[in-house]
Amino acid sequence: MSKKFDVVVIGGGPAGYVAAIRCAQLGLETACIDKWINKEGKAVFGGTCLNVGCIPSKALLDTSHKYEEAHEKFSLHGISTGEVSINIADMLKRKDQIVKNLTMGVATLFKANGVKALEGTGKLLAGKKVEFTNHAGATETIEADNVIIATGSVPVNIPPAPLTEGVIVDSTGALEFTEVPKRLGVIGAGVIGLELGSVWGRLGAEVVVLEAQDNFLHLVDQTVAKEAKKLFTKQGMDIRVGARVTGSEVNGKEVTVTYQDSEGEKSETFDKLIVAVGRRPYTEGLLAGDSGVNLDERGFIHVDETCMSDAPGVWAIGDVVRGPMLAHKASEEGVMVAERIAGHKAQMNYDVIPSVIYTHPEIAWVGKTEDELKAAGESYNVGMFPFAANGRAMAAADTDGFVKIVADAETDRILGASVIGPNAGDLVQQIVVAMEFGSTAEDVGMMVFAHPSISEAVHEAALAVNNAAIHKANRKPKKK
Numbered sequence: 001m002s003k004k005f006d007v008v009v010i011g012g013g014p015a016g017y018v019a020a021i022r023c024a025q026l027g028l029e030t031a032c033i034d035k036w037i038n039k040e041g042k043a044v045f046g047g048t049c050l051n052v053g054c055i056p057s058k059a060l061l062d063t064s065h066k067y068e069e070a071h072e073k074f075s076l077h078g079i080s081t082g083e084v085s086i087n088i089a090d091m092l093k094r095k096d097q098i099v100k101n102l103t104m105g106v107a108t109l110f111k112a113n114g115v116k117a118l119e120g121t122g123k124l125l126a127g128k129k130v131e132f133t134n135h136a137g138a139t140e141t142i143e144a145d146n147v148i149i150a151t152g153s154v155p156v157n158i159p160p161a162p163l164t165e166g167v168i169v170d171s172t173g174a175l176e177f178t179e180v181p182k183r184l185g186v187i188g189a190g191v192i193g194l195e196l197g198s199v200w201g202r203l204g205a206e207v208v209v210l211e212a213q214d215n216f217l218h219l220v221d222q223t224v225a226k227e228a229k230k231l232f233t234k235q236g237m238d239i240r241v242g243a244r245v246t247g248s249e250v251n252g253k254e255v256t257v258t259y260q261d262s263e264g265e266k267s268e269t270f271d272k273l274i275v276a277v278g279r280r281p282y283t284e285g286l287l288a289g290d291s292g293v294n295l296d297e298r299g300f301i302h303v304d305e306t307c308m309s310d311a312p313g314v315w316a317i318g319d320v321v322r323g324p325m326l327a328h329k330a331s332e333e334g335v336m337v338a339e340r341i342a343g344h345k346a347q348m349n350y351d352v353i354p355s356v357i358y359t360h361p362e363i364a365w366v367g368k369t370e371d372e373l374k375a376a377g378e379s380y381n382v383g384m385f386p387f388a389a390n391g392r393a394m395a396a397a398d399t400d401g402f403v404k405i406v407a408d409a410e411t412d413r414i415l416g417a418s419v420i421g422p423n424a425g426d427l428v429q430q431i432v433v434a435m436e437f438g439s440t441a442e443d444v445g446m447m448v449f450a451h452p453s454i455s456e457a458v459h460e461a462a463l464a465v466n467n468a469a470i471h472k473a474n475r476k477p478k479k480k
């Protein structure tokens with residue numbers, strides 16, 4: 001094995017593996033180190049996203065959605081099914097197969113692109129050297145012209161609810177329940193809490209979500225958040241905001257959680273508890289004292305806008321650096337850094353990164369929310385369109401939610417969009433494209449949208465910004 005590479009990437013998740021592939025495509029001799037061992041004891045690339053994050057959670061969300069549809073919605077279409085049941089072991093097996101296919105896919109892409117996969121642990125030393133320890137414990141030092149750190153993040157644990165085998169679990173454990181919990185507690189009404197709460201709730205668990213903040217989904221447009229809370233409550237999720245968990249006690253197969261809300265101390269007993277209170281950057285054992293790389297006050301690797309760390313030639317990308325902890329942000333940083341190493345002037349637009357919560361309905365947003373614009377004293381126009389007035393959504397019996405677009409009052413340039421409804425993640429991407437091209441709401445309004453399509457709700461919301469929606473009543477023009 002060559003002991004010198006153009007680029008060594010530490011971490012093989014969506015940040016690291018994408019960076020490694022792009023580096024190799026650009027003609028750089030590249031190695032990618034990852035220490036992940038899957039539950040079969042096999043070294044795999046793909047990181048949290050492929051192994052225990054984005055992908056397996058979506059597999060379970062899809063299965064549970066289909067189950068719920070069969071159970072509750074098919075009869076709407078006149079379809080009778082007899083008794084609908086779910087085999088949890090089969091559901092988990094399908095999820096595991098998808099994960100396997102994708103992680104094997106990364107290995108295949110590495111081979112196809114000539115990336116050297118190094119299975120083991122990397123540690124950054126001074127002078128762009130990396131100490132590599134393989135799974136058998138053998139250590140060697142590798143030199144590189146550039147090092148990219150992409151070590152990701154791990155779930156935050158909180159002292160009031162320490163993980164306890166089989167009872168108190170994190171997002172990884174919540175993908176492996178072998179039966180549907182009767183009563184499921186979730187700490188944190190964030191992305192993970194809502195997605196995993198949805199999975200088990202749809203399969204029959206009684207779900208109680210305890211959220212410390214008073215505002216539900218405080219980062220999301222509050223009109224959307226209000227609609228989401230109403231819909232999730234209707235689906236049976238018991239969401240308690242302003243509820244800070246202060247302790248827990250495990251008794252055999254049960255856990256009693258105590259929490260504080262505006263009325264005082266309360267408690268609830270569950271047979272499973274998911275802790276989903278955020279993630280933190282993962283840098284344990286990563287940096288030698290003289291590596292030259294610094295962490296910021298929150299433990300993220302300090303980087304500039306091009307993802308260069310304080311040590312020249314050492315870059316850091318993904319969850320381990322500032323910005324939203326999103327796989328697609330991580331991958332794009334990986335591409336940007338690879339291009340910069342190859343001498344190109346790539347940059348990334350951090351203002352236009354979409355976020356998606358894969359509940360049903362989905363919630364997605366990009367750019368500014370109305371609340372942010374209002375707080376900043378900006379002058380803006382809002383256009384909204386409900387799916388209840390969209391023919392395709394009606395045909396699919398999927399009419400909850402709406403599209404909301406905000407645009408600059410003077411220039412009409414689109415500043416942001418929030419969607420709650422069917423395929424919200426895909427719909428918001430249309431506004432991502434529009435925003436990247438600096439489009440106005442009128443520009444989107446003048447485009448031709450296929451009929452009948454869910455996307456027409458985006459078209460109508462863009463038209464509504466300037467009071468020109470066709471399929472709903474517009475605001476009355478202000479009197480001059």
Ligand SMILES: NC(=O)c1ccc[n+]([C@@H]2O[C@H](COP(=O)([O-])OP(=O)(O)OC[C@H]3O[C@@H](n4cnc5c(N)ncnc54)[C@H](O)[C@@H]3O)[C@@H](O)[C@H]2O)c1
Pocket residue numbers: 054158187188189190191192193195210211212213243244245246276277278279324325326355356357358
């Ligand atoms: N669909 C996606 O894109 C996706 C999916 C999963 C995870 N992620 C990312 O992973 C990261 C972690 O997700 P997450 O849901 O764990 O974090 P999060 O930050 O989205 O939500 C955590 C929630 O827990 C609450 N909380 C904290 N301490 C609490 C306590 N003691 N009692 C009650 N509530 C408490 C917080 O107020 C917060 O609302 C996020 O950055 C997220 O963007 C993204």
